[in-house]
Amino acid sequence: MIKQFIADAFTDKVFHGNPAAICLPERWPDEKLMQDIASENRLSETAFVVKENNGWKLRWFTPGGEIDLCGHATLATAFVLINFVEPDLSEIEFSILSGKLSVKKKNELYEMDFPPYELKRVEVTEAMENAIGFKPLEAWIGRDLVCILEREDQVINAQPDLEKVKALDGLLLHITSKGKEKYDCVSRTFAPKLAVDEDPVCGSGHCHLVPLWSKKVGKKEISAYQASSRGGVLYCELSGSRVKLAGQAALYSRGELCIEI
Structure with missing residues (x-):
């Protein structure tokens, strides 16, 4: 048997934020079994975490x-471990394929420390406009493709053609704009x-987004809203x-x- 939790990340209430499965x-x-479990769960991420050498x-x-980095499933995993597995902990350092990743509990927030992706500005193409439905003002590439749109309502109302998105460079597509009122930036993500x-x-x-918007708005601390149908809030800092x-x-x-391993 494998214990499994499902937690919604970047929200304080269920049915919002981003759900992740956490298997212990x-x-x-x-690897095939882990992939089969992730495919069966049909969530954007299933995390697998195993105790090794006191970590x-x-x-x-x-x-x-498998993916190289995932924020919401890391937050969800730390939340589960700190609240239901090792309640004496307030900080966890994970060993991941590319090194180490730490999460600290600060009051009601779980703060993660990540490396930024290096971004390179690329030409805005007709293929991007056709895939998104709006012409980006700018486009940047790291692991993923980031397309900056003119207005927040374009991000919210976009209905990308996902077959055309598959033909674009980058693993994921992020569309983003400056926030209109409450948040510094808004975004949506397609994969x-x-x-x-x-x-x-x-x-x-x-x-990808925090280094970009930090430079554009001229401050280190960024409040970000992901404008999917579920919605989610991220408190970000370029440190x-x-x-x-x-x-x-x-x-x-x-x-x-109900699986034996």
Whole structure:
């Protein structure tokens, strides 16, 4: 049996934010089984976390494959471990494929420390406009493609052609604009290459967006809103060469998978 929790990240109430499954096997399943579980869950990410050498090793799988970095599932995993597995902890350092990743509990927020993605400005193309439905003002590429739109309502109302999105460069597509009132920036994220139409709230996407918007608005602390149908709020900071992302989480379910490993 494998213990599994589902938590909604970057929100303080269920049915909002971004849901992630968190699996706590006693030892590592093989990769095919982890991928099968992620595909069966049909959430944008399923996290697998195993206790190793007095620490925790963390991996993330989308329905379409393993991914190198995931913010919301990291937040959800830390929330589950701190509240339901190791309640004496207030900080967790995860071992991930690319190194280390820490999460600190600060009152009701869980603050994560990430490396930013290096961005390169690229030409705005007709293919981008056709895929998104609006012509971007700017386009940038890191792991993902970031397209800056003129207005917040364009981000909110966009209905991208996901088949055309698959043909664009970058693993994911983020569309974003300056916030109109309450938030410094708004965004939405699409990941059809990973069998995820729209990621409700994307932490790793903000490792692209925060450095970009910090420079544009001239401040280190950025309040960000992901304008998916579920919605989510991220409290962000560009701190030296790192990006800090903080948010809340809410538990949706806990149970066991009827699978032997």
